[in-house]
Amino acid sequence: MTARTENLNVVGFDHMPSPTEIKARVPMTPRAAETVLAGRRALMDILDRKDPRLFVIVGPCSIHDPVAGIDYARRLKGLAEEVKETIQVVMRVYFEKPRTSTGWKGFINDPRMDDSFHIEEGMERGRRFLLDVAEVGLPAATEALDPIAPQYYGDLISWTAIGARTAESQTHREIASGLSTPVGFKNGTDGSLEAAVNGVLSASRPHSFLGLSESGASAIIRTRGNSYGHLVLRGGAGRPNYDTVSVSLAEQALSKAKLPVNIVVDCSHANSWKKPELQPLVMRDVMHQIREGNRSILGVMIESFLEAGNQPIPSDLSKLRYGCSVTDACVDWATTEEMLRSTHNVLRDVIKARGKAA
Incomplete structure (x- = not known):
């Protein structure tokens, strides 16, 4: 009788390896673990005001080519060493869009980019890529979209975003409450702050919900709450929200909710009208606010890859341009270097003063 009433629009159930199986194929290494933990500690210290530096989440809109991604990671590691006095660099590694x-x-x-949806392959290759990034010495950031995915690679992540479309989702708030990383909630696509602020508040509390255990069995997951939630301003409703008035309103909203006044500014998305060439201008404005005394902006996000712009996915994948985004347009590597180096120079005296004051 059940067959007549369920799965009427499902055409198949394919085997998916459990988190334990995927982790056995791509095991954590001591160097990778230290990179992840050091990244988390640094971010938590910044959010706790123990570390006066700024953190920067920077990298491709999405990872589609692991070779180009590791090329980027190695370059970014060198740049991160240059600016580490003032900036904690975290590589943006987004697998889900x-x-x-x-x-x-x-x-x-869809790791083969051909609508074949080999999710089991994508999960293993994604975990391997994160391991490689950690071996390079860079902490990684990602977006929590699928509620099961963190069980497969969450041990390799140092910062997590809850996107504008999911900040209002109870499922994602529950996930965030159990993550081992600081979590940034983005304001809504309409520019409103309410869902994100409520998301930070909800994620700070304990939750119990259905999920997946490491062995792949259904489980009731019980969390203690995540005290490192914060607000990410990404613009919306056709206008940016990184200006001083918008930041002040965000500070007031967090204070009213009795939450830490911790803000990250996304230089991309609606804050730059999805025009990558405007990201440096957003960054410059934010740095000016910090130099003028703002203490609530603790981080920024940049969409950056080896080549500028973006490209459609061709039917012949050999025609893909190396190091160019297939989702949102990015700034190129030269611009990334200039943005981080100029920020380093602008903030050097501010960071020193903050360090002495502490």
């Missing part, structure tokens, strides 16, 4: 309607869902869902 929320789609407004249709489109490529990201490396984990």
Whole structure:
């Protein structure tokens, strides 16, 4: 009788290896673990005001080519060493892409980029890529989209975003409450702050919910709450929200909710009208606010890759341009270097003064 009432629109159930199986194929290493833990400690110290530096989440809009991604990671590691006095660099490693309607869902869902959806392959290759980034010595940031995915690679992540489309989702707030990383909640696509602020508040509390255990069995997951939630301003409703008035309103909203006044500014998305060439201008404005005494902006996000712009996914994948995004447009490597180096120079005296005051 059950067969007549369920799975009427399901065409198959394919085997998916458990988190334990994937981790056995791509095991954590001592160097990678130290990179992840050091990254988390640094971010938590910044959010706790124990570390006066700024953190910068920087990298491709999405990972589609692990070779180009590791090329980028190695360059970024060198740059991170240059600016480490003032900036904690974290590489943006996004595998899952929320789609407004249709489109490529990201490396984990469709690693071959041909709508074959070998998720089991994507998960293993995604974990391997994160391990490689950690071996390079860079902490990684990602977006929590699929509620099961963190069990597969969460041990390799140092910072997590809850996106504008999911900040209002109870499922994602519950996930955030149990993550081992600081979590940034983005304001809504309409520019409103309410869902994100409520998300930070909800994630700070304990939750119990259905999930997946490491062995792949259904489980009731019980969390203690995440005290390192914060707000990410990404613009919305056709306007940016990184200006001083918008930041002040965000500070007031966090204070009213009795939450730490911790803010990250996303230089991309609506804050730059999705025009990558405007990201440096957003960054410059934010640095000016910090130099003028702002203490609530603790981090920024940049969408950056080896080549500027973006490209459609061709039917012949050999025609893909190396190091160029297949999702949102990015700034190129030269611009990335200039943005981080100029920020380092602008903030050097501010960071020193903060350090002495502490």
